[in-house]
Amino acid sequence: MQTQCQLDSLQILYQDESLVAIHKPAALLVHRSPIDKRETQFAVQLTRDLIGQDVFPVHRLDKATSGLLLFALNKDAARHLSVQFMDHSLQKSYIALVRGWTQDYGEIDKPLLYKKDKYGDRDKQEPTEAQEAFTAYHTLAQTTLDKPLGKFEQQRYSLLALSPKTGRKHQIRRHLNGISHPIIGDVNYGDRNHNHLFNDWRGYHRLYLAATALEFSHPLTEQRTCIQAPLQNDFVQTLNALNLECAMLKYFQTL
Template identity: 45%
Template structure:
């Protein structure tokens, strides 16, 4: 069902059966309550529970500024099965991202990521963990060169539309990998480039991080049938796609 994005007490459900429910999480919505965001009153888990009329169990997570497919189980047994599928890399996640610069047509970044604790949520975590293996595959869908000098070194500015497929699921993996490659995701206030974030806010009225979990592919944990969940882009994304003539590129 399609629900207007941003409606205070509603979520957009993209799939539901007696075992699962998937929503299109809006940017800025927390998955569940967090000590780090005490002022927040809306959470995807509670909104989804209220929408479907039963308790739901999170089986993976999306960062607060990331939009897209978010899957819940309706029982603890199904949740365990799905969590195992994610852990064993049996679920394929594909994201859309806008990054600074022109990236190669395709490639893979294999770069281990150190554990990054949250000041409160991970206060008692082991800080001596070794860096964890992290692998991300990418494919460039489109690119554009704009006649704006965002950097003093260049008279123009380049951006790429990327499809990112993480093989592992480390914290902020895509954001940190793109920073590692010096192709920061636009709108990322933690791992991005402030100049490009400000440019998109002022030039295109786009204040969100341009990272969207577009598809989730898996085997249904009960029936075994293949399941492809797809989340549509929000208005800010669509405005950028239309401005850059990238709409058809997202369908590649």
């Protein structure tokens, strides 16, 4: 069955005179970083080259996360959008595949300490106290996988829709790990045994977390604007293999 449009590479999702939205594939850095000095491709430069003009980052996605990434096309639009990210007045939507069966709905209200990158943030003055962090989620579907792991012959997984109100570093990944439902493929906060199981079973070395939508006030018209991003092909194929295709399609229909 043909599913929601599937993407493996960087593509333009939306563009007007003030902004451009792209699909960022997993494993692509947003911009140059001293953490990954060997990387030669970055979303900022690729988008600039694709549309033939400079772009201004207003937020970021982790290298391992795929999905919707928004850029401004001028400094005024960048300031307008940056304020919305800072005051949490826009709505961010994510989807994730996690270990275990989650509750139908949940709210994770747990402050997080700022996590410095070993190299990139070495000289920055960052908060020393935990910062407010809030993530709401609801369970789209639950499934089982008939593969042995440890003392269990069958494994349990959940597909979640997530709405982070704040935007702390690795917030969703840390929050889900904190409630014992880490994201599959998360090498920093996840369960390595389940990560290895999926790597061996599916052959995809990726984090099963994707940014799927942004709703915000347009910097030029002030009208509420919503942009969506489809899932990357490997994400879709794994959900299909877990019999989660219907839940995925229903999710995108209700965004």
